[in-house]
Amino acid sequence: MSAELTKARAQINKVGTYLKQAKPLPAVSALYEAVAAVMRTQLIRSEKEEFSKLILDAVLHLNGDRNLRKIYPLILEYKPGSEKELVDQLYSVLGELQASAVESAKDMMADKEERIERGLAAGKLLIEEKRFDEAKDLLEKLAREFPRDSDLRARIAELFIGGELFEEAFSYLDEAIELSPDQIHHYNRIGIVLRKLRKFDIAEKYFMRATEFAKSDPNLYFNLGRLYIDWARWDKAEKASRLALRLSPGFVEARKLLNYALKKQGKDPEPGA
Template sequence: MSAELSKARAQISAIGTHLKQGKVFPAATALYEAINSILRSQLMKSEREEFARMITDAVYLLNNDKGFRSSYPLLMQYHPGQEKQLAEMLRDVLQELQHTAVSEAKDIIQEKSQRREASLERGRLLLAEQKHDEAREVLEKLAKEHPDDSDLKARIADLFIKGELYEDAFTYLNEALDLSPDQIHLYNRIGIVLRRLKKFDVAEKYFIRAVPYAKNDANLYFNLGRVYVDWGRFDKAEKAARIALRITPAFDEAKKMLNFSLKRQNKPVEP
């Protein structure tokens, strides 16, 4: 028996295992590919009879599998010698199964999205009602369900920022940055949080981390300057404001920060 026919035999033999595992699409694919291998091959009588029996059994398994029938309710017909007709039917079956799988995947994604939005809204309402521990529990559970979603963590952080729970906000923003270190808006948010917590040295470190990703982002340097102003480091605030203005000369707020910093250093303001 050729290598191709040996593979076809193995594929048909695996169909039962696929179905037991709920893998309908791989089961139908295995039979389709095996039949095509058989059609391309020159079979001896004994091989033809063996494959006919194997195909008959495989079709029976598929026709009687609940998962397969729910996706493709029509019974497949097969008689020895009708391998080509069965292959054509299986091609249609696979198209239908693929369509069903795509539809189911969309439904699952939509359901997950709806649950996520509902949990975020629940967390928002609990925070508005000052039920902080309950809000933490709801939002922590949501984050654990989506451990690799940096955008979700940032949205949760925003809820805590609005609730003035800056330590909680920092935790989620830090996790979001670990997942997406190139997201500049996260550095700006974490800078705001750390300013509110008066952790100026930590905020400075985060902004420095952001520089490789945003060398031409005037807002980044402006927000860094605000950290320095609150920290009382007016010489550094001046430098940050000058960089922001070099990037965006018409940045009025950065200009005000520059002159404020100059005044606090007893330096002449600039026109």
């Protein structure tokens, strides 16, 4: 038996497994590809008989599947020799299933967004009422519900920043960065949070990581300079503010930061402040 027929047999055998897992789309796709492969291959009599039985069993499985019937109520018809007609019908079924999957994905996305917005609003209210423990519990459950959503973690962090709960904000921003290391605004926010916590050395490391992704962002260097000002590292504050000004010569706040750092070092201020 050829490799293509061996693969076709394996695909047909997967139909029942997929249906048990409530996955009608891959089940129909597997049968469609298998029957198409059988049609492309010259079969001997025993192979024809074997595949006719395998295909018929798979069709019966599909016809008896409740999940498939909800989306495609028509009965699939097959008898030996009618593979072409079956392939055409399976192609039609695939179209219906794919359209249904798209609509289902849209519904799931809308439901996700609604749950997130509702949860964030409830968490914000609890923080405003200073019911911090309840807010922490609620927002932690929300984050666990969507474990790969970096934007959600950043938004939760913003709520904690608003309530001056900087340790909690740091934790969620750190998770957001782990999930999306190229999102520069997360680094800026976590650097600011760590500056407020006076964890200057850790904040510096996050800003340095951010420069790997955004060497041309003047705000990044300005915030780094603010960190060095609070840290009383005047020479480093000067260097960071100069980098910000090199990228954005009209950056007024960066000019002020530079002259403050120069003053602290006993150097003459530069014009333009």
